[in-house]
Amino acid sequence: MIATIGFYVFAVILLASATMVVTARNPVHSVLFLILAFFNAAALFLIAGAEFLAMILVIVYVGAVAVLFLFVVMMLDVNFAELREGIQRYAPVGLVVGLILLFELGLVLTGWHFAPSAAEIRMSPTPTALSNTAALGNVLYTRYIFLFQLAGLILLVAMIGAIVLTLRERGTARRQRIGRQNARQPEETLAMLNVAVGAGIDEIGILRPLPGPAPAGAESHALPHAAEPH
Amino acid sequence: MNWQIALPEIVLALCGMAILLFGVLYRRDASVPCNMLTLGAFLIAAFLVLSTPDGSGYGGLFVVDAFSRFVKILILAGAALALMLSFDYNRHEGIARFEFPVLILFAVVGMMTMVSAANLMTLYLGLELQLISLYVVTAFNRTAIRSSEAALKYFVLGALASGLLLYGISLVYGFAGSTSFAALASALSAPGGASPGLVVGIVFVIAGLVFEVSAVPFHMWTPDVYEGAPTPVTVFIGTAPKVAGMALLLRTLSTPFGHLSPDWRLLIELVSLGSMILGALAAIGQTNFKRLMAYSAIGHMGYTLIGLAAGTEAGLRGALIYLVVYVFMNVGIFAGIIAMRRQGRVFEQIADLAGLARTDPALALAFAVFLFSMAGIPPLAGFFGKLYVFLAAVQAGMWTLAIIGVLTSVVGAYYYIRIVKVMFMDAPAPAIDQRPAMVSFVAAATGLFTVFFVLFSAPIVAAAQAAAQVLFG
Numbered sequence: 001m002i003a004t005i006g007f008y009v010f011a012v013i014l015l016a017s018a019t020m021v022v023t024a025r026n027p028v029h030s031v032l033f034l035i036l037a038f039f040n041a042a043a044l045f046l047i048a049g050a051e052f053l054a055m056i057l058v059i060v061y062v063g064a065v066a067v068l069f070l071f072v073v074m075m076l077d078v079n080f081a082e083l084r085e086g087i088q089r090y091a092p093v094g095l096v097v098g099l100i101l102l103f104e105l106g107l108v109l110t111g112w113h114f115a116p117s118a119a120e121i122r123m124s125p126t127p128t129a130l131s132n133t134a135a136l137g138n139v140l141y142t143r144y145i146f147l148f149q150l151a152g153l154i155l156l157v158a159m160i161g162a163i164v165l166t167l168r169e170r171g172t173a174r175r176q177r178i179g180r181q182n183a184r185q186p187e188e189t190l191a192m193l194n195v196a197v198g199a200g201i202d203e204i205g206i207l208r209p210l211p212g213p214a215p216a217g218a219e220s221h222a223l224p225h226a227a228e229p230h
Numbered sequence: 231m232n233w234q235i236a237l238p239e240i241v242l243a244l245c246g247m248a249i250l251l252f253g254v255l256y257r258r259d260a261s262v263p264c265n266m267l268t269l270g271a272f273l274i275a276a277f278l279v280l281s282t283p284d285g286s287g288y289g290g291l292f293v294v295d296a297f298s299r300f301v302k303i304l305i306l307a308g309a310a311l312a313l314m315l316s317f318d319y320n321r322h323e324g325i326a327r328f329e330f331p332v333l334i335l336f337a338v339v340g341m342m343t344m345v346s347a348a349n350l351m352t353l354y355l356g357l358e359l360q361l362i363s364l365y366v367v368t369a370f371n372r373t374a375i376r377s378s379e380a381a382l383k384y385f386v387l388g389a390l391a392s393g394l395l396l397y398g399i400s401l402v403y404g405f406a407g408s409t410s411f412a413a414l415a416s417a418l419s420a421p422g423g424a425s426p427g428l429v430v431g432i433v434f435v436i437a438g439l440v441f442e443v444s445a446v447p448f449h450m451w452t453p454d455v456y457e458g459a460p461t462p463v464t465v466f467i468g469t470a471p472k473v474a475g476m477a478l479l480l481r482t483l484s485t486p487f488g489h490l491s492p493d494w495r496l497l498i499e500l501v502s503l504g505s506m507i508l509g510a511l512a513a514i515g516q517t518n519f520k521r522l523m524a525y526s527a528i529g530h531m532g533y534t535l536i537g538l539a540a541g542t543e544a545g546l547r548g549a550l551i552y553l554v555v556y557v558f559m560n561v562g563i564f565a566g567i568i569a570m571r572r573q574g575r576v577f578e579q580i581a582d583l584a585g586l587a588r589t590d591p592a593l594a595l596a597f598a599v600f601l602f603s604m605a606g607i608p609p610l611a612g613f614f615g616k617l618y619v620f621l622a623a624v625q626a627g628m629w630t631l632a633i634i635g636v637l638t639s640v641v642g643a644y645y646y647i648r649i650v651k652v653m654f655m656d657a658p659a660p661a662i663d664q665r666p667a668m669v670s671f672v673a674a675a676t677g678l679f680t681v682f683f684v685l686f687s688a689p690i691v692a693a694a695q696a697a698a699q700v701l702f703g
């Protein structure tokens with residue numbers, strides 16, 4: 001009884017917030033409604049007994065995807081009013097096409113029936129003794145290991161693609177050289193001086209660069225001098 | 231679980247990751263060694279493909295048979311040739327980066343998985359791996375606006391097609407209760423097994439796959455992507471993914487949905503007719519060579535689909551032979567297009583080829599061989615490809631397809647031979663640059679294949695026969 005009430009409450013909120021995602025004028029509001037929709041969908045999963053999917057939905061979609069959306073919406077200067085004009089202009093045509101499709105699907109669905117042998121060959125019957133996290137883990141890493149690894153490869157390719165298409169190497173960029181940084185000795189940077197009372201730092205010449213590992217440009221100048229005695 | 235069944239794919243993927251790591255860690259320009267290593271990986275994979283025994287593994291997700299072996303070797307050959315053509319072009323255009331061969335390699339892994347798919351989920355994941363790699367290499371020349379535009383169009387339409395395919399798969403799963411090919415075949419063989427919902431699902435699956443091979447209702451992306459992508463990428467898109475997509479169509483429609491062939495036969499027939507007619511007519515007005523090749527590819531996919539529409543073993547054999555011939559002549563013609571460079575600048579207009587026979591007779595001869603072969607002039611390979619397909623259509627009593635096919639071939643011959651006329655009879659344009667050795671090598675190799683196909687066609691026909699038998703056995 002409570003589950004039924006819960007189902008209807010969550011379902012109504014889910015549908016309402018999904019509608020708001022599409023209709024809200026402010027894109028930030030759209031994303032916030034999207035987050036609400038995800039939470040309600042997660043609640044529906046919980047009612048259906050799929051606690052693992054519910055948690056994944058919250059963690060991945062709310063935690064990562066929706067927040068990313070929010071960032072993009074806030075940081076990019078997208079003119080949503082302009083985009084909306086297009087929607088209004090094409091809405092009648094889209095509506096007609098959508099209604100025709102709906103009608104056709106209705107025709108199809110009224111005549112459907114399962115194949116007689118379909119129930120026997122159903123691939124993964126719901127396990128009874130296991131929690132569904134354990135059940136998913138069991139099939140994901142054994143029976144579907146091939147698909148799992150393949151999905152991993154797809155993500156790898158997406159990552160390579162993102163790097164290839166966006167990384168720009170700039171010649172002027174200053175990079176940190178960790179090896180040189182670690183090899184640095186105190187003598188190269190610190191000088192202990194006895195400064196007489198009243199003498200300014202200008203007179204001692206403390207502002208001159210200290211003798212140390214010379215920069216690349218200076219080295220090439222120094223080399224001919226070193227070679228001269230030979 | 232006999233995991234070794236997927237050894238070629240596993241080894242290739244591991245090689246890809248190793249090459250990626252090498253490219254990142256190598257101090258100097260890693261593109262040349264990475265290209266060579268990728269070619270080596272393709273060679274190893276080809277040996278493994280030939281040595282892997284028949285069977286199925288991973289709980290029926292993956293299958294190896296004569297069909298998959300035949301198509302995988304063809305895919306590896308096409309990818310290797312396309313990669314060889316990319317060396318000099320990429321260096322010249324300043325896009326020689328080590329990620330290029332790695333992405334091509336992962337696309338090949340995806341295609342090989344598609345070909346061996348025995349489950350709709352394996353099919354989808356393989357397809358997606360291939361498509362994502364292709365989107366990235368299409369945009370590889372990221373400073374060129376045409377390249378980015380082509381990639382964006384390809385991506386948006388490709389994502390839509392993937393969506394259609396997934397929707398179809400979900401309908402099939404819902405109505406038949408399984409995504410495994412074997413289980414689907416047994417469920418659909420039962421009388422009354424095909425409910426209307428299932429047929430709708432199959433139509434969506436066909437739509438998604440037809441996008442792959444750029445046949446007619448889903449061909450819109452082809453000309454723009456062919457023209458905009460860097461030329462070696464165009465070669466690659468034009469060969470290996472077409473072969474893999476066609477193989478997927480052949481396997482999916484003959485194995486799990488084979489019992490429903492009266493339901494989908496007409497659809498494939500229409501797609502085939504539309505592709506042949508559009509490929510022949512739309513290409514006439516083209517002045518850009520790469521765009522012309524795009525329409526030509528649409529037409530060739532139409533001819534290949536005749537084999538599937540015939541629905542006989544001879545038809546599938548014809549389609550496979552057509553694919554072999556198509557890959558080699560396509561790579562050959564694109565080797566010529568890559569050689570089209572004058573004072574360091576690429577040109578793609580057909581009119582720029584005027585009088586090529588006098589400035590570069592060898593290249594003009596190669597072009598002529600490939601163009602005559604594409605037109606289907608008798609002693610060349612293209613003629614035999616068409617012969618086997620039309621023969622199968624006539625044997626199956628599909629006279630409409632055969633007659634339209636012959637007519638569109640005649641129309642196609644007009645625009646292919648017009649290029650030959652421009653090269654041999656028009657007043658010469660300024661000479662083109664010295665060809666890179668690799669391009670000459672690829673053009674010569676594919677040219678010899680095209681000319682002498684008639685002499686060594688017997689083993690290829692026999693292998694295609696064995697592969698077709700698997701789908702019918």
